[in-house]
Amino acid sequence: MKKFLQQKKEEGQGLVEYALVLVLVAVAIIIILTILGTAVVKVYAEVVGGFNGQSLTDSGTEHLVLQAEIDVTAAGPGACNVTITNATVFVAQDGAVAQNTSSGSIAVSGGAAMSGTTNNLGIVSGLSSSVNGMTCPGTLTIGNTGFSYRVTP
Secondary structure (H helix, E strand, C coil): CHHHHHHHHHHHHHHHHHHHHHHHHHHHHHHHHHHHHHHHHHHHHHHHHHHCCCCCCCCCEEEEEEEEEEEEEECCCCEEEEEEEEEEEEEEECCEECCCCECCCEEECCCEEECCECCCCCEEEEEEEEEEEEECCEEEEECCCCEEEEECC
16 A cells, blocks of 8 residues: 555656646746747748748838738729728837837828827737729739739629
8 A cells, every 4th residue: 555655746746847848948037038029920921921921121111911901892983992991010119119109101002091009029910901903903012021922894
């Protein structure tokens, strides 16, 4: 009976040690991400933007489009109405993350614009805009980093 109790105690001790190691690793990751948070977000935004043909030049205010829902409807011969909803944009100012500030005017082709306030990671989300009477087929641009969307009715 004594051997049986000792074996269980040793197994439980091993599990506790593994749990402590996992907790320490999690705390270390949280500390590292807190310190490097904005740098990680900027790299992530640049990678996502790169998939859409966007790039940052690290000068002035730049808007990288991370996502946007774009709806196109025909508005007559050779014309379309475009509605942009739930757009998420990363904002950089001279290469640094623009934290808790106005995004500035985010240009949309056709003279439209969007704006909002960035969070502590330089991201503004839930943006919307519309362009009526856009030439179709044509190209919709958002921001100033090269995001474009082919518009067809």
